[in-house]
Amino acid sequence: RMIFSTSTTASSTSPPIAIASPPKVIVLMERPKYLKTNAVINIDIGIAVNEIKTGLNVPKNRYKIIALVFKYFGLSINTMTLGGLAIAIGGLVDDAVVDVENIIRRLKINADKPEGERVSVIEVVRMASLEVRTGIIYATAIIVLVFIPLFALSGIEGKLFTPLGIAFIVSTLASLIVSVTVTPVLSYYLLPAMKQASHGDTKILVWLKSHYQIMLNRFLVAPKRYIVYAASLVLVSGLSIFVMPTAFLPPFNEGTLLVGLRLNPGVALTESSAIARQAEVLIRQIPEVTYVGRRSGRAELDEHAEGVHVSELDVGLKPAKELTRSMADIQDDIRKRLVNLPAAIAIGQPISHRIDHMLSGVRSQIAIKIFGDDLDILRSQADLLRSKLSGVSGLVDLEIEKQVLAPQIKVRINYDLASQYGVSTSQVMEVLQSIVEGERLSQIIEGSKRFGLVLKLPETSRTLDGLSDVLIDTPLGRIPLSKIASLEDSDGPNQISRDDGKRRIVISANTSNRALSDVVKDIRVVVDNFRMPEGYFVTLGGQFVAQEMASKLIGFLSIGSLLMMFAVLYTKYKSTLFSLMIMSNIPLAMIGAVIGLWLSGQPLSIAALIGFITLAGISVRNGILKISHYLNLMRLEGEAFSKSMIVRGSIERLSPVLMTALVTAFALAPLLFEAERPGTEILHPVAVVIFSGLISSTLLDTFLTPAMFWLYGKKDAEKSLLITNAQEGY
The missing domain is CATH 1.20.1640.10 (Multidrug efflux transporter AcrB transmembrane domain)
Incomplete structure (x- = not known):
């Protein structure tokens, strides 16, 4: 079951998160960049025709980018591709600047010669372009080589930055083609006619x-x-x-915070909703908050299904320009206000939470996993480790994976007796599963409504005595379950989690006002000094693991890029x-x-x-x-x-x-x-x-x-x- 509630203090509309820009934005963004680029060139060279010619290099590349990247590679116009184009602008203009500047210099030298020693304009343009062409080509080849490590990245970092690399490289290659083909032709027709050719x-x-x-x-x-x-x-x-402190990705500013409240499993929906409502009221008192949206539980078919003991609050904030405090200070304020609630608190941002979940399976920056066989020992070790980690500076939202003891009826099948009656344990398990969980037999249609017809034991029979009397079909006839199995009342954890087939329990945490890498170093010191029983061990997961792996890969491949760069330069010189x-x-x-x-x-x-x-x-x-x-x-x-x-x-x-x-x-x-x-x-x-x-x-x-x-x-x-x-x- 899920319930939703939304309350507003200033605005009931959540500000959009700017992840991708629509095509219309290109027109608004491109024009100022062209104007700025041309203004710089005009100041330095002082020739309007040169300004026009060099500026032509930029829009031509835009058309090539749209044709080659967005269509052929199936990429969209988004933050990363636009960022790649913005970063490449200097190189795009430089190709034409070098060519045009050298042609102008050569034209001036030719004009200063005696009339009998002058050569034709087309010959001057040709020789001036050939003089710098090789340098431009090799410089472009170097840029392509240094981007090779980028395309070896996998996972989230590869999905984010590969479009940037493609946009940068293709626009640079397109600029190269324009500078060695179109630019000399335009120079031949436009530069000789300049009245300012000799102004200096x-x-x-x-x-x-x-x-x-x-x-x-x-x-x-x-x-x-x-x-x-x-x-x-x-x-x-x-x-x-x-x-230097390290991180996987720079801190996001999504404009929205996600506050998670986690009670003990099994708590009633009314109780969970009441505590979440208290948190909602407390958060709305923060001046930077514009709205609070609340939900308790997630549907069973949801990708991230949660019980009603889990509540999430979407907290909208004022625009970044209007904030007087940092995001970390606002999060600390929320923690202080919610500290007295009987729930585990975790604060993050929607997209950041999903990234954390994809990287480690836990919706937090750091996931400390303890592996072992005995569930009681796992929880006791988790409690001890948590108490030691609580002294680490900058570590917040430290919580152990929620588990509670739920009443159970344990059924232990006697294999010898079952074989005497000619029944297998799998048959017994199928019968128990069908009558306890229920077996869908048909569907009842009543007007526009449909109901599933499910056969299962009534609640009154789901007791120790009721299950003992359940009849099991055998070749020798129907016998009660108590003939081949022993039943006893007991209790056990509400869930058992496994990674790679091994039982584990998770301690999750976030960081605040301290670099993630520094916090992880202190955590590793604590874990290394933490003694555990034989057969039990600890692993660390989260964003920092992805950062370490990606950094090592980039560093290793960068060495190869440097070697190839040296080979290209040696081939030239x-x-x-x-x-x-x-x-x-x-x-x-x-x-x-x-x-x-x-x-x-x-x-x-x-x-x-x-x-x-x-x-x-x-x-x-x-x-x-x-x-x-x-x-x-x-x-x-x-x-x-x-x-x-x-x-x-x-x-x-x-x-x-x-x-x-x-x-x-x-x-x-x-x-x-x-x-x-x-x-x-x-x-x-x-x-x-x-x-x-x-x-x-x-x-x-x-x-x-x-x-x-x-x-x-x-x-x-x-x-x-x-x-x-x-x-x-x-």
């Missing part, structure tokens, strides 16, 4: 380049010292990862030094990512690891294009290996690098500054890692890559001059 850089860019040139020249005087400083920062940030120099951008990006997680208070979750994966591809991209530009200046423009060449190449790459970083930052702004909005909290750590990592990677790469190239790159750079194909650059 904007004032902002001139100021940045002049100051950057001064600082870089000073940096190259004693570069080893700064490289040591950077290596020290990398070491510190790398070690700090091991002490034929130099171990250049490959490692470019990959050094990854630890440089890690510095900012770790600082960003600490400052934002985010744990190291699977979402944050996905951010690290994305960041690795983006940061390596800058290194590829910078090293390639140095080599192209030497091979295609006759520059000698010198500080002046390195300074020139770094200054010419400054504008595209800054544009990529700024465009990515603008694209991530909604995920960064609206972390409390339902539906965006799962992508907030991804945005924090990428945004913070891009800051450190962009700043440090701007100085360290030229320094490393100046210190160690001369020998390998001169080898690159021996390459015979001078038409296509690096």
Whole structure:
């Protein structure tokens, strides 16, 4: 039986949980991103035609995403796919920026030559595009490689983040196709007709380049010292990862709390409903609560059937912007108000509860399972362990699986006597089951109503004497049950739970105001020091187990991705030094990512690891294009290996690098500054890692890559001059 009750203090309508966005939202979200992207490009380059051409890269990719991802892969437009597109925007624009910027530079150089030495516009566009094409292709290949671990994830984390990876990769590949096909054609038709072709850089860019040139020249005087400083920062940030709190998924903000009240099994519905009503009244007194919905029990055919001793209260909260307290403080307030009720309290959120239930079979963050044969020993050990765990800081909603002793009649069949009468134990069990539980014989139809016709013993006969007189059919005739079995009154648990065929009892718990990983560490210390009888053991389950397994898998596969990344870079440059120099951008990006997680208070979750994966591809991209530009200046423009060449190449790459970083930052702004909005909290750590990592990677790469190239790159750079194909650059 189930009963429902709803009471309202401010609003009777529950605010929707933003899990997926309808297609109409795309139009509202896309337009500002295009405008922001184009504005950045216009400030840096100062050419309106370039703004239009580069911006074209973004909507073209949107059409390809809809065609390839949402149709072919059967994906919908939801939070994760839109997040993948937002994260990819910086790379989408960068392909066109690099191509267009190089074409403009080449057109200016060609215009400054004497009229007799000038070449045709189409030849300039072709050579300029070929000069950067290889770098763009290899940078895109690197991004695809770093996402390989994402597709190996299974379970909930795989379902959540695989659509993000598909959206990111396909949009990046589509951008590559546009940048090497459409962008050069548009450049040929639009760029030569610009009246501003010779106006030079904007004032902002001139100021940045002049100051950057001064600082870089000073940096190259004693570069080893700064490289040591950077290596020290990398070491510190790398070690700090091991002490960071961890979590499976970032904390959700669903806008609704789910409060569970669990009484002893067998309690009457009226009593359960009365206690739940008291809880409802107490919760409605909390100022952040807008409504409370209550239900006691769940239907027998429900996926999560529960008896009437279990009540659940759906608590609606005000919008995140109107809350003056954190979610943890509100939950603690609810616990304090309900502490005197004679029920076990568990507080969570609807979707989070379902995730916990799928991961461990228990609707809580932590499930401590004790296995053994004797049910009495299991419960006594659970009581002892619970008392020891109650002292763990941050552990709340600590409760033992509800069990009560129910009256029973035990029937022990004498196998020898049963065989003498020619009856098997299975036949006896079938008879007892049919007459006690009832056997459906037919159906009675009365008008529009239907009733099942069930044959079973009356309640008055379900006693020790009544069952003893039940007649059993045998080949020798009908005999009473007492002839072949002994019956006795007893009691036993209302339910026996098993995992993998072994009896168990569960201690469930949640965490509050403390990282899940830190709480689990303390729990493991308590469990390791807890002595149990022989044959009994404890296992831990919950979100942290899924987090540990997924982290190990991502870490293992990331090593493979790094090796493949190195192989791709070595194929391009034929130099171990250049490959490692470019990959050094990854630890440089890690510095900012770790600082960003600490400052934002985010744990190291699977979402944050996905951010690290994305960041690795983006940061390596800058290194590829910078090293390639140095080599192209030497091979295609006759520059000698010198500080002046390195300074020139770094200054010419400054504008595209800054544009990529700024465009990515603008694209991530909604995920960064609206972390409390339902539906965006799962992508907030991804945005924090990428945004913070891009800051450190962009700043440090701007100085360290030229320094490393100046210190160690001369020998390998001169080898690159021996390459015979001078038409296509690096």
